[in-house]
Amino acid sequence: MSSAAAAAPALPARPGAQGGPPAGSPGGGGGGGAAASGAEYVPPSVPLATVGLALAVFMQVLDGTIANVSLPTIAGNLGVSTSQSAWVITTFSVCNAIALPLTGFLVKRVGQVRLFLWSTLLFTLASLLCGLAQSLGALVLCRALQGAVAGPMIPTTQALMLSIYPPHRRGFALSMIAMVTVVAPIAGPLLGGWITDRYAWPWTFLINVPIGLFAAATVATQMRAKRETTEQVKVDHIGLATLVLGVGALQIVLDKGNDEDWFQSPFIVVMALLAAISLAAFLIWELHERNPIVNLRLFANRNFAAGTVTLVLAYSAFFAVNVLVPQWLQRTMGYTAIWAGLAAAPMGLLPVLLTPFMGRYAPRFNMRWMVCSAFAILAAASFLRSGFFLGVGFQHVAAVQLLQGLGLALFIMPINAILLSDLKPQEIAAASGLSTFSRTLGASFAVSLTSLLWDRRAVLHHAHLAEGLSPQALATPAVPTAPGDLAFAYRLDHAIDQLAYQMSFNDVSFALGWIFVLAIGVVWLARPPFTPKAPPGRR
Known part of the structure; x- marks a missing residue:
């Protein structure tokens, strides 16, 4: 799942404030929101403006997962290792995380609408350049640009959505954004696999071009009359x-x-x-x-510190699984990109179905118990993967992905409620940005470390297997024993390599399971109540 999916829920900002993302929007580095007692600005067509804004979010979140299933193909086409191809994911995440704290500053300098349009258009241009890249270095550079300009997109989208809906409809506005951020990660692996199999991996980036141009044109047309104030602020x-x-x-x-x-x-x-x-x-x-630029003093708050550390641990492990599973399915199990996407996709089904109910009913329960239940499910899914073998069936893989989706559905909303619960109203925006920044960095580092560990453990297992297994022990119809046959030696080495990577995958899955268990202990450092305080001017 993309970083947006776990972002803290945006809350309406104080009446009359101008020039910043709504309190609670990720990346809002302290700027105030723009929500008045009624809709601040009513575009000619609210539904059309909503479609334009939602498409931009969909495009960005989709881009965080659509390339996952294409990594083995990208690695093969560009002549690099699978671990090197992971830079395509990590570079985007790191640059996106760095850009997030700048959102509040940029909104004050240029305004919400201008910042949204510039971010969307530059993201579209970066997507075009990614699709045209002919080397890994060029692709990584373009992905870095994508990540940097994507930082303000979701915070400004949330702010603009709140500004065009009256108070009694803002719950619907935010649920639209939440639904998009859940649906996009489901579509990502499926669409990425289909495009990679039927066409070529560059089209996983090039499809952003028409979407981005349409979203930017629609929002520019619908919101050109929206008044905004800007100010000169020091960075x-x-x-x-x-x-x-x-x-x-x-x-x-x-x-x-x-x-x-x-x-x-x-x-x-x-x-x-x-x-x-x-x-x-x-x-x-x-x-x-x-x-x-990043208010680290917020970590003095117990609930924020415990909630953020918990979020970083769990989301990093979850994001590592999202990158590792599609690569394992293709590299070790021999799946095509589209079948790898189909096997991974069930993870998103339950979050789509349960997200509307979580917002309504979750506050009735102790959030820590809900988070613990989620982590127990996520840990169980990882431990089940640690028992996979080379002959595991598609249905089994998909069932474990479905189980992981249940854990995800129970995890996102409660952990954000915990980390925002004991903050002053004026701290919510900065805290949301800092927690999003932290988990995005954690996810990026987790992908790098997971890819490294998978390769290193595979090399170790390969050496042990080569020492301890005879050709007769590995003989199969696909690998006939034929002493002195070079083809036989190649097949034997391939069989050992495949088994080594499977064993390494099991090791990494087991380690990720224990990270979820560790997160269970950390969340209990937080203290109830876990209801975020209302922003100034709201009751």
């Missing part, structure tokens, strides 16, 4: 610079460390030192800066 340049350097260098270490033999490489040593120094400087500066 925390030092905080931003140290954040970009630290996170970027750390991601390079994780992505290239395996290829460069880790700390035997001077390049990796330099990048590791740069990451450590930059992140240390970032923490020190942000804790003492009057107007920090």
